[in-house]
Amino acid sequence: xxxxxxxxxxxxxxxxxxxxxxxxxxxxxxxxxxxxxxxxxxxxxxxxxxxxxxxxxxxxxxxxxxxxxxxxxxxxxxxxxxxxxxxxxxxxxxxxxxxxxxxxxxxxxxxxxxxxxxxxxxxxxxxxxxxxxxxxxxxxxxxxxxxxxxxxxxxxxxxxxxxxxxxxxxxxxxxxxxxxxxxxxxxxxxxxxxxxxxxxxxxxxxxxxxxxxxxxxxxxxxxxxxxxxxxxxxxxxxxxxxxxxxxxxxxxxxxxxxxxxxxxxxxxxxxxxxxxxxxxxxxxxxxxxxxxxxxxxxxxxxxxxxxxxxxxxxxxxxxxxxxxxxxxxxxxxxxxxxxxxxxxxxxxxx
Amino acid sequence: xxxxxxxxxxxxxxxxxxxxxxxxxxxxxxxxxxxxxxxxxxxxxxxxxxxxxxxxxxxxxxxxxxxxxxxxxxxxxxxxxxxxxxxxxxxxxxxxxxxxxxxxxxxxxxxxxxxxxxxxxxxxxxxxxxxxxxxxxxxxxxxxxxxxxxxxxxxxxxxxxxxxxxxxxxxxxxxxxxxxxxxxxxxxxxxxxxxxxxxxxxxxxxxxxxxxxxxxxxxxxxxxxxxxxxxxxxxxxxxxxxxxxxxxxxxxxxxxxxxxxxxx
Numbered sequence: 001x002x003x004x005x006x007x008x009x010x011x012x013x014x015x016x017x018x019x020x021x022x023x024x025x026x027x028x029x030x031x032x033x034x035x036x037x038x039x040x041x042x043x044x045x046x047x048x049x050x051x052x053x054x055x056x057x058x059x060x061x062x063x064x065x066x067x068x069x070x071x072x073x074x075x076x077x078x079x080x081x082x083x084x085x086x087x088x089x090x091x092x093x094x095x096x097x098x099x100x101x102x103x104x105x106x107x108x109x110x111x112x113x114x115x116x117x118x119x120x121x122x123x124x125x126x127x128x129x130x131x132x133x134x135x136x137x138x139x140x141x142x143x144x145x146x147x148x149x150x151x152x153x154x155x156x157x158x159x160x161x162x163x164x165x166x167x168x169x170x171x172x173x174x175x176x177x178x179x180x181x182x183x184x185x186x187x188x189x190x191x192x193x194x195x196x197x198x199x200x201x202x203x204x205x206x207x208x209x210x211x212x213x214x215x216x217x218x219x220x221x222x223x224x225x226x227x228x229x230x231x232x233x234x235x236x237x238x239x240x241x242x243x244x245x246x247x248x249x250x251x252x253x254x255x256x257x258x259x260x261x262x263x264x265x266x267x268x269x270x271x272x273x274x275x276x277x278x279x280x281x282x283x284x285x286x287x288x289x290x291x292x293x294x295x296x297x298x299x300x301x302x303x304x305x306x307x308x309x310x311x312x313x314x315x316x317x318x319x320x321x322x323x324x325x326x327x328x329x330x331x332x333x334x335x336x337x338x339x340x341x342x343x344x345x346x347x348x349x350x
Numbered sequence: 351x352x353x354x355x356x357x358x359x360x361x362x363x364x365x366x367x368x369x370x371x372x373x374x375x376x377x378x379x380x381x382x383x384x385x386x387x388x389x390x391x392x393x394x395x396x397x398x399x400x401x402x403x404x405x406x407x408x409x410x411x412x413x414x415x416x417x418x419x420x421x422x423x424x425x426x427x428x429x430x431x432x433x434x435x436x437x438x439x440x441x442x443x444x445x446x447x448x449x450x451x452x453x454x455x456x457x458x459x460x461x462x463x464x465x466x467x468x469x470x471x472x473x474x475x476x477x478x479x480x481x482x483x484x485x486x487x488x489x490x491x492x493x494x495x496x497x498x499x500x501x502x503x504x505x506x507x508x509x510x511x512x513x514x515x516x517x518x519x520x521x522x523x524x525x526x527x528x529x530x531x532x533x534x535x536x537x538x539x540x541x542x543x544x545x546x547x548x549x550x551x552x553x554x555x556x557x558x559x560x561x562x563x564x565x566x567x568x569x570x571x572x573x574x575x576x577x578x579x580x581x582x583x584x585x586x587x588x589x590x591x592x593x594x595x596x597x598x599x600x601x602x603x604x605x606x607x608x609x610x611x612x613x614x
Contacts, residue, residue: 044610086611091444093607107606114447126442128360130367135360142356143446171367 034195034227035065035088039097041251042083057083059251060097067194070221070228072242072259074338080251081231082121085199088229089119102194115144118188122200125180126187127172133183134168137190144191151190158186162216178209185213189220195227196220202234214240235338247341254341262337269303271330272314276300277323285317353448354456361460372468375421379469380476383417387481390542402545403574407484411572412543414477416564419499421469422462423506423563425534430458432514432523438611451511451598458507463500486573494580495571501587502567508594509534509559515598518605539565559590 042058058080065071075081086092087099090106090113099106102116120126127136137158141151159165162182167175175183181201188196198217202210214237220226230241238245238259245262247255255262271291274283279297282290287309291301304314311329318324365372387410394401394409404412420426431454434440443450477483486492513530516523535541537560544555544565555561566583569575575583 086441089445091441092609092611110444111447111449114445119445121441124439124442126445128364130364131360135363139356139360143353143448145353 032067033064033100034067034069034102035229036100037064037084037088037097038062038099040084040087040094040099041096042080042087042092043095056251058087058094061248061251061253062097063246063253063256065227065229067227068225069244070242071230072238072245073229073231073248074233074238074245075231075248075254076342077233079248081248082199083251084248085119085197085229085231089113089117089197115191116193117195117197118191118193119197120181120184120188120199120201122181122184122198122203125172125184127180127183129173130171132169132171133164133175136172136183136187140187140190146191154190154192158189161219162186163212177204178206178212181205181209181213182216185216189226192224193226195229198228198230198232200232201230202232202237210234210236217241247338249342254344262341264307265341269305270311272302272304272311272318273328273330274300274302274315274318274322274324275326277325280322283318283321285314285321288314288317354452357448357453358456358460358463361457362464363460364457365461365464369468372421372465375465376469376472379417379420379473383413383473383476386417386541387413391481393546402543404543404545405484407482408572408574409543410477410481410483411485411574412568414473414481414483415568415572416540418466418470418473418477419502419564419567420540421465422499422503423538424458424462424510425506425538425540425563426531428523428527429507429510429514430454431511432517432527435514435517435609436521436523440609441611444606449599451595451602455504455507455511455595455598458510459500459504462503462507466499484572488573491571491573491576491580494584495567498567498570498580498584498587501584501591502563505559505587505591505594506563508591508598509563512594512598512601515601515605518601518608534560534563537561538563539568559594562587562590 040058040061041056044055044057046053046055057078061080061084073081073084083092087094088101088106090101090110093107101113104113104116106113126140127133128139137155138151141155146154159168162185164179164182164186167179170179172180172183185198185201188198196217202213205213217228218241221228228241230237232238243258245255245257245259246253247262255265257265269289272288276298279295280300281297282293283300283302284290285302288302288304291303293300302314302318304311315324315327390404390409390413391406394404394406399405401409431440431451434443434454440450443453446453474483474485478485513523513526516526520526537544537555537558539555539561544552544561547555562583566575566587570580570583
């Protein structure tokens with residue numbers, strides 16, 4: 001899924017640099033910008049037998065996040081999401097371009113920045129594997145130089161809101177995944193960071209665990225105004241938690257705007273499914289497309305663009321031609337929308 | 351420093367969760383210790399009761415102290431830092447407002463200090479009860495010995511960390527580790543006391559930090575080296591530790607630029 005360029009193309013030599021992209025709503029970076037990314041790129045060397053290729057994971061990205069926003073950072077596997085996050089947090093060194101997080105340069109000011117951001121990598125633990133959960137919080141409190149009082153207040157608050165009271169004394173390695181993820185999120189929030197970065201926080205969680213975690217995050221944001229940057233493959237996370245979406249594809253920014261806007265951008269269609277009293281031939285309805293029929297024409301699927309017509313108008317047109325017994329309206333699945341963004345980006349770039 | 355003390359304590363407690371493993375290690379060390387003691391005591395016998403200043407009693411002390419230290423100093427296994435670089439877990443370490451090198455070493459030293467309880471003390475116990483090893487009767491060698499022991503443990507983990515930083519460039523450092531294992535196993539004085547080496551090898555050994563990991567603490571603790579000489583050994587250990595830490599610091603800074611965080 002990732003684009004590669006020959007090793008001979010050194011960093012920043014071959015590719016033309018686009019000018020910085022302005023966010024969809026025209027927002028300009030200001031003093032309350034919490035993340036600012038300008039022309040950010042990161043290459044990796046990939047050994048393939050004897051050949052060494054250069055793989056561009058993040059390719060000339062520019063965007064910014066204002067304090068208090070909740071941003072979903074989405075894209076396919078290998079699109080460059082985690083690499084970007086690791087550069088924001090000062091773990092990886094960019095190949096080219098600039099990034100400012102909380103006004104700091106992440107690599108140079110790593111320790112200072114670590115006091116102001118919280119990061120959860122869904123697939124890695126930051127807890128002490130063999131020790132009771134409680135101890136991890138204690139050690140992290142010491143690491144973040146919290147006073148005893150601060151430590152107690154914040155730990156109590158998180159234990160209560162994340163419902164961790166039952167397993168504070170349990171070694172981390174014996175926790176269920178759902179329990180551990182709550183502890184991971186608590187560990188990332190212990191020092192009250194301004195920016196919370198969650199990399200696949202709900203991966204592998206059951207529906208109930210996901211729901212609890214999302215509810216907690218909504219509340220945490222409402223109470224403390226924490227800025228949220230979230231990468232996920234779970235569109236439920238995006239729908240519940242995010243008010244802005246960045247779609248990244250092949251290391252480049254493919255979309256920046258609201259979730260609704262994302263649907264509009266790629267012309268997401270809704271589908272009206274009607275059950276008829278009698279089998280009918282393919283219905284022909286103005287401003288709607290017949291997708292398919294089932295049961296010899298008893299059930300028919302009609303796609304329409306909500307921008308040009310309404311469900312009511314389509315239904316009225318159907319009713320003129322046949323008796324409608326039942327109906328369902330299918331919303332565009334966000335996965336499909338994102339896939340279409342990818343497809344569009346792929347066809348336009350090739 | 352409070353932070354690193356806390357991390358060290360966490361390492362200590364982590365290791366305490368693996369008591370059965372520690373006892374298995376003790377059994378292995380004791381078995382090998384009996385072999386080593388058989389060979390070295392024969393050597394002392396052949397030398398007419400003394401060889402390079404070692405008597406049967408002090409040689410037994412060397413054997414059981416060196417075996418007892420094996421759980422606490424790291425001269426065999428991959429350092430934690432190497433595993434963390436290889437698995438990508440190092441990413442989490444860089445998310446904390448602490449020095450990655452010092453935090454990693456503090457954790458390892460904490461584990462090493464704990465291992466003195468289930469592995470170090472019983473090993474010495476075996477030596478005292480089974481073969482009658484000679485230990486000093488005064489207090490001072492134990493005080494100096496404790497300092498020297500801690501420095502030795504810290505130095506071994508600092509050297510292991512430095513070795514681990516090669517992972518920033520190589521990712522897999524097992525080959526390097528095997529080489530390191532051979533060299534350090536010999537030069538720390540684990541197989542035989544450094545003082546039994548031929549002169550040319552002794553010169554080489556003393557030019558490396560390895561004797562400061564194991565030989566010096568054993569000499570100080572067993573009372574073989576006392577007074578100003580003991581202080582001199584401790585000073586040498588401190589010097590090597592400072593050097594190893596400085597080199598690890600530089601390697602971490604350079605290696606960070608190479609870091610690719612394995613495993614996504």
